[in-house]
Amino acid sequence: MSRQAKPGSKPYRAQLRDRLTALGFPEEALPAQVAKNLVVECRIPPRTAWRLASELSLDVAAHQYNAVTGDPRAGMRGTRIWEYEQWPERGVRPTVAALRVLAQVYGTNWKCLLGLRDLEQLPAKDLAEYHAETEPAVVAPEPEAPPVRALFRTEGRSEEEIGAGALDDALLLTKTNVDDVQLDDLWADLDFLGGAYTRTAPDSILGQLAVIADRTSALLKGRQRPKQTQDLLLIGAKSSAMMAWIAGDLGRYRLSRELNTAAWLYTQYADDLLARRWVRTSQARVAFWAGNGIESAKLAADGLNYHAGGRLTDAPLILAEARGWSSVQAEPQVLAAIARWTAIEDPDLGAGGEDSFFNITKDRRHYMAGTSLLSVGQASAALREFATAREAFEKLSLENRWEAMDPMIRIDMGRAHLRLDDLEGAAAQVEPLLTAGVGKQPDMVRAMLKLMATELSGPRWRSATTARHLAEALLDAHASARP
Structure with a gap:
């Protein structure tokens, strides 16, 4: 063999x-x-x-x-x-x-x-x-396959025979292994899972998206009309990008990169601007949480080059660009990006807008702005953004709240207070969270718990009993929050 x-x-x-x-x-x-x-x-x-x-x-x-x-x-x-x-x-x-x-x-x-x-x-x-049943089943003869017509054989054929099968061949183009009902079902499943992610365990959503991806891949191996093929390519791109996003939340960054690569390949064949935005948004997010801030900023900036008619707003990509640059304390780039976002921010944009997965909600937009500002030393401005984020979060219906948002806002508000030499203010932000228990959380929440504990253990707060106890509680929460 x-x-x-x-x-x-x-x-x-x-x-x-x-x-x-x-x-x-x-x-x-x-x-x-x-x-x-x-x-x-x-x-x-x-x-x-x-x-x-x-x-x-x-x-x-x-x-x-x-x-x-x-x-x-x-x-x-x-x-x-x-x-x-x-x-x-x-x-x-x-x-x-x-x-x-x-x-x-x-x-x-x-x-x-x-x-x-x-x-x-x-x-x-x-x-x-x-x-x-003990006796073997009677096997019916296999249905005869239609004879395969030889290609390019024209010698010895009469005028009546030439072109006689052209209509039959053309009609093959109408035969397809997919119909509009199947496509509508796939899109509906994607939309439902995108909305359900805020209130459902990530592993569960990841598994259901994998089923959609498998179905899409199987259908693409058959015959479709061109518009149906493009729809399947777009479904493949979106489902792969969503899986990459969620795998990143679970800390599975290698899988995330592979899924985003697959998603980008789908977009190359679909040649669709909105799909490219989906994938760049996911790639920028995964790169940031994997520790590649500059790559994240560049991916987000590239995503803004694909103008898709408003279905995916510029806000998530601009904020991802700011956050990427903030990881290397590039203050001019961060402030420039935040200014661009402020100029287009729509306070009335609802829970997800037209694309409920990639169009992040108002609380998450202001939270991203706050984290970027905090990373370049703008603690007071960051606190204002975090306060807006918390207010927006509390106004959301329970089904539209991403449960990780509350601990993330509290932790970073605490970190902002530390930057302003306000240890009591920092404790006031995170102690309710630690008392209630953080539960299972995405990988980035665990990373932030550990980051704040590290900051409290630094020279500035090392001698403070409150800081020491708070750091120990944060590390305990970090250990218990594994998704």
Whole structure:
């Protein structure tokens, strides 16, 4: 077996067939042997293994499924077969009736399409049917595939034959593995998850976004009309950028960078300005929290070059640029960016605006401005921004509040008071948080707890008992806040 062939890939299967043929296996026995190898050696689940062993794409398998049922217009689609193949980890459980039809398509017994994990999740009735059936299923002949027309063969053809299939070929362009309902569902799921992120555990949102990304990737492997393909590319870009953002919140920065790279590749093919803004916003955020402030500022500045008609406002990118420069105390750049943001700030922009994930809320906008100002020594100005942020946060409905915002505002208000030599003011900000308990928090909250503890342990406050106790409490909170 060639080392270049990825296990389970088409070249791998071709080489496997050659080896089996050399060992004397007849042609009709090859699919079963290939499927067995894919399951045992490549650890591919049975339903996927049998489809690959039959050399069928998801869409062709769905077409043949409909042909076996006797109704070519039946509702089986490649995406549903893909969902059957994902079960029981996710996806949709196939019924016994569906398994019987798939077995006929693949030329096997329906029981061969179930592995141990499948059997453990089967309903009792289906498991009883599995054990009750002892005789092999009758395998129907595979539906005949339409003859493939030879390309560029014109010799010996009459005038009537030339161009006779052009209309049929053109009509193939109308056949697609995706429809507007599926696209609407994918967009609706993205919008829902974007809004739910403020009130749902990050791991849960990340997992649900991964399902959307997998569905999108599977659909892109089929045939779509150009507008549908672009929609899928945009969904791929947005879901990947959202996953990168959330993975960064969980401290998984390597995964974040990979996801943002994937998101940018989607945007390159979609060639969409708004998508480029999504990705640059996510990239700037991840770079900052990963400790790459200058890179963050440059990514945010580049994102502003893509004018997308107001659907994603300039505010998040300008503030990300300011925050990036603040990490290296570049005061002129920070103040210039804050001035640009102040000139366009819309106090009436609601909870997320038109794009509820990337258009950050008013409390988060003012908080970002405050942190940037604090990092370049503008403690009084920072406190004003933090006060506005807290007021805006408290006015939000519970469902639109990002729960990490309250501890972040309190910690940085405390840090601002320390810069103004006000230890009592700093304690007053963070003690309610520490008394109530911070709970599980994103990675940046943990980083800020540790930062404030470090500042309290510095020479300025080292001899103060209040500072020492407060630093110890912050470190305890840091240890308990792991997401």
